[in-house]
Amino acid sequence: xxxLDIDNVTKSYGAVKVLNxxxxxxxxxxxxxxxxxxxxxxxTLLNMIAGLExxxxxxxxxxGRRVNDVKPAERNIAMVFQSYAxxxxxxxxxxxxxxxxxxxxxxxxxxxKIAKVADLLQxxxxxxxxxxxxxxxxxxxxxxxxxLTRDPDVFLFDEPLSNLDAKxxxxxxTEIKKLHQxxxxxxxxxxxxxxxxxxxxxxxxxMFGGNVQQLGTPQEIYDNPANMFVAGFMGSPAMNLLxxxxxxxxxxxxxxxxxxxxxxITVPFPRAEDLTEGADIVLGIRPxxxxxxxxxxxxxxxxxxxxxxxxxxxxxxxxxxxxVALGGKDAIGRFRAxxxxxxxxxxxxxxxxxxxxxxxxxxxxxxx
Amino acid sequence: MATAPxxxxxxxxxxxxxxxxxxxxxxxxxxxxxxxxLGLFCIYYxxxxxxxxxxxxxxxxxxxxxxxxxxxxxxxxxxxxxxxSEAQVGVAxxxxxxxxxxxxxxxxxxxxxxxxxxxxxxxxxxxWRFRGDTILFGLILFGCFIPFQIVLIPMARALGFLNISGTxxxxxxxxxxxxxxxxxxxxxxxxxxxxxxxxxxxxxDGAGFFTIFYRILLPNSGPIAVVCxxxxxxxxxxxxxxxxxxxxxxxxxxxxxxxxxxxxxxxxKEYNVHFAGAxxxxxxxxxxxxxxxxFFVRGLMTGSVKG
Ligand SMILES: Nc1ncnc2c1ncn2[C@@H]1O[C@H](COP(=O)(O)OP(=O)(O)OP(=O)(O)O)[C@@H](O)[C@H]1O
Ligand SMILES: [Mg+2]
Numbered sequence: 001x002x003x004l005d006i007d008n009v010t011k012s013y014g015a016v017k018v019l020n021x022x023x024x025x026x027x028x029x030x031x032x033x034x035x036x037x038x039x040x041x042x043x044t045l046l047n048m049i050a051g052l053e054x055x056x057x058x059x060x061x062x063x064g065r066r067v068n069d070v071k072p073a074e075r076n077i078a079m080v081f082q083s084y085a086x087x088x089x090x091x092x093x094x095x096x097x098x099x100x101x102x103x104x105x106x107x108x109x110x111x112x113k114i115a116k117v118a119d120l121l122q123x124x125x126x127x128x129x130x131x132x133x134x135x136x137x138x139x140x141x142x143x144x145x146x147x148l149t150r151d152p153d154v155f156l157f158d159e160p161l162s163n164l165d166a167k168x169x170x171x172x173x174t175e176i177k178k179l180h181q182x183x184x185x186x187x188x189x190x191x192x193x194x195x196x197x198x199x200x201x202x203x204x205x206x207m208f209g210g211n212v213q214q215l216g217t218p219q220e221i222y223d224n225p226a227n228m229f230v231a232g233f234m235g236s237p238a239m240n241l242l243x244x245x246x247x248x249x250x251x252x253x254x255x256x257x258x259x260x261x262x263x264x265i266t267v268p269f270p271r272a273e274d275l276t277e278g279a280d281i282v283l284g285i286r287p288x289x290x291x292x293x294x295x296x297x298x299x300x301x302x303x304x305x306x307x308x309x310x311x312x313x314x315x316x317x318x319x320x321x322x323x324v325a326l327g328g329k330d331a332i333g334r335f336r337a338x339x340x341x342x343x344x345x346x347x348x349x350x351x352x353x354x355x356x357x358x359x360x361x362x363x364x365x366x367x368x
Numbered sequence: 369m370a371t372a373p374x375x376x377x378x379x380x381x382x383x384x385x386x387x388x389x390x391x392x393x394x395x396x397x398x399x400x401x402x403x404x405x406l407g408l409f410c411i412y413y414x415x416x417x418x419x420x421x422x423x424x425x426x427x428x429x430x431x432x433x434x435x436x437x438x439x440x441x442x443x444x445x446x447x448x449x450x451x452x453s454e455a456q457v458g459v460a461x462x463x464x465x466x467x468x469x470x471x472x473x474x475x476x477x478x479x480x481x482x483x484x485x486x487x488x489x490x491x492x493x494x495x496w497r498f499r500g501d502t503i504l505f506g507l508i509l510f511g512c513f514i515p516f517q518i519v520l521i522p523m524a525r526a527l528g529f530l531n532i533s534g535t536x537x538x539x540x541x542x543x544x545x546x547x548x549x550x551x552x553x554x555x556x557x558x559x560x561x562x563x564x565x566x567x568x569x570x571x572x573d574g575a576g577f578f579t580i581f582y583r584i585l586l587p588n589s590g591p592i593a594v595v596c597x598x599x600x601x602x603x604x605x606x607x608x609x610x611x612x613x614x615x616x617x618x619x620x621x622x623x624x625x626x627x628x629x630x631x632x633x634x635x636x637k638e639y640n641v642h643f644a645g646a647x648x649x650x651x652x653x654x655x656x657x658x659x660x661x662x663f664f665v666r667g668l669m670t671g672s673v674k675g
Contacts, residue, residue, distance in 0.1 A: 052568050073574035085569035089587035098583075102574035146573075 003028035009058030035197040036207035078147035086131035242327035260325030290333035296350035424643035447640035467625030478543040486551020511549030534616035558592040
């Protein structure tokens with residue numbers, strides 16, 4: 001039994017089931033991120049935790065109390081919305097104090113809390129402005145300030161950064177992480193941005209089509225995605241998913257991949273040792289496991305070097321991404337910056353097969 | 369109107385004459401024609417107002433001697449004074465004053481109640497959706513299209529049943545019922561565009577149904593409230609049919625009294641008094657337009673474009 005328990009919860013709108021049986025248990029102080037593409041049911045799940053939507057079946061409990069029939073205001077949660085939802089007719093001060101006022105906090109105490117929160121978020125000089133007179137980043141802070149005054153059991157965030165420009169988003173991301181480290185409050189955070197999910201969370205629930213596809217630490221999700229959807233969704237550029245065949249060469253299990261020119265390459269694949277010989281698989285390999293030889297992880301025990309013809313070279317500042325045709329797909333490898341690789345010419349690659357995974361092409365689940 | 373500014377912009381922008389070698393002078397001719405036409409329309413529309421104003425400020429003999437269009441030669445407020453407090457209205461020589469008051473006692477509560485109820489309906493229909501809410505909204509909307517004449521007899525029965533027939537309260541009741549259809553339409557469309565997240569945030573903050581309504585929704589309803597008030601005020605103030613059907617002598621609104629003033633034929637028709645009375649009857653709506661009018665267009669736009 002965790003601090004926040006989502007026990008077999010489903011949600012239907014009429015005949016449409018938008019969330020299938022969902023089981024998530026969050027420990028106190030955890031930072032759980034719900035991530036997935038648009039329409040997968042993240043907000044629905046969050047709103048059900050907040051009490052803004054009824055659950056169709058199942059139970060939600062917070063801090064040991066079943067809250068299915070408890071009003072949002074009495075669940076001891078605070079929520080930050082995507083649009084910030086600041087009351088346009090009230091000043092920043094009014095916005096922050098409204099919730100406390102509704103909960104009957106005396107005026108002196110309210111003032112004290114406002115001052116403290118404003119100081120924490122550096123919005124003291126904005127307290128007498130209306131939301132319309134604030135920039136996006138400032139509004140975001142005010143929205144967080146409003147949530148902070150509550151000392152809630154759980155913070156709920158629904159895509160709080162998606163309305164900010166790229167630079168501000170990165171800054172605020174760091175601030176949210178700092179805030180979590182400082183306060184240690186349990187957070188459930190919804191985003192469709194996998195980088196946010198990986199950087200912020202202690203655990204991630206990857207959702208798709210109303211199902212939690214995988215629940216795990218960022219490391220688990222990144223290194224051992226449960227299925228091809230998770231593999232493709234988490235990480236940027238995405239994991240290469242390449243059709244391959246398993247064959248045993250000199251007693252070692254190898255993955256055989258077609259190359260663009262019709263030939264094949266064979267790379268030893270120790271992780272697939274227990275799989276059936278001759279099986280068709282989808283090989284999942286991240287760009288950082290397909291590098292130039294000098295850029296490879298020398299600690300790995302499954303490095304294979306080979307030469308492949310390069311189709312496209314894309315310098316991206318800190319790295320250079322190269323595209324090769326493998327298994328009938330475009331595979332992206334990550335080379336170090338200032339690499340002499342040229343499009344149309346062959347270059348040497350090192351595959352780090354310790355980091356590669358194998359999926360079943362039919363069920364799309366991970367085999368090894 | 370479209371041609372003149374465009375060709376001017378071309379001239380100014382590129383420094384070359386407009387295509388076809390037209391000079392500025394020839395471009396200006398349509399514009400002059402335009403202004404002349406606009407000016408004529410202006411006079412045409414303002415003429416009745418001029419006639420009313422100038423004749424209300426004349427002694428009666430100046431009008432009867434044939435000078436409808438002329439400015440008064442002997443300026444006087446006597447007709448105004450008479451219309452306000454002395455003229456024969458129906459059976460009593462009270463002037464329009466008491467009926468003016470009746471109209472205010474009717475229109476202010478009616479507008480206030482209809483607007484508030486409309487706002488509340490709009491709030492429920494958009495933010496607290498329930499099964500069958502669209503059907504209910506449709507039915508309320510239907511109220512906008514029911515002709516007044518159809519309800520006269522049932523309404524008379526209802527007023528009698530409620531024991532408020534022939535009173536100002538009865539008129540308020542009737543106007544609120546008609547007004548709510550319109551105010552609900554206005555507010556529902558306005559609130560449909562009102563961010564639901566604000567309501568949710570307030571719910572989490574611990575605000576209840578009515579607190580959310582008057583702390584969050586109402587303070588942000590300025591433009592649509594103005595539209596609604598102008599609409600209801602003008603309609604209720606100007607209503608004649610309900611006033612004539614459901615009022616007694618002591619509860620008649622201004623419009624009915626004005627009619628009685630004009631109809632009361634004790635000897636000569638005092639046109640100057642009638643003109644003064646008519647202007648008086650129109651003044652409150654004019655006033656509301658001037659004070660609130662600049663929000664009117666803005667409010668209509670917000671309601672329609674966003675909703
Ligand atoms: N009131 C409703 N009636 C019917 N279906 C709904 C309703 N609200 C949401 N849905 C559906 O539920 C699904 C999940 O919606 P939800 O808002 O949770 O998505 P999301 O994961 O938050 O997406 P996004 O990233 O776009 O915010 C969607 O397919 C949506 O169409
Ligand atoms: Mg969402």
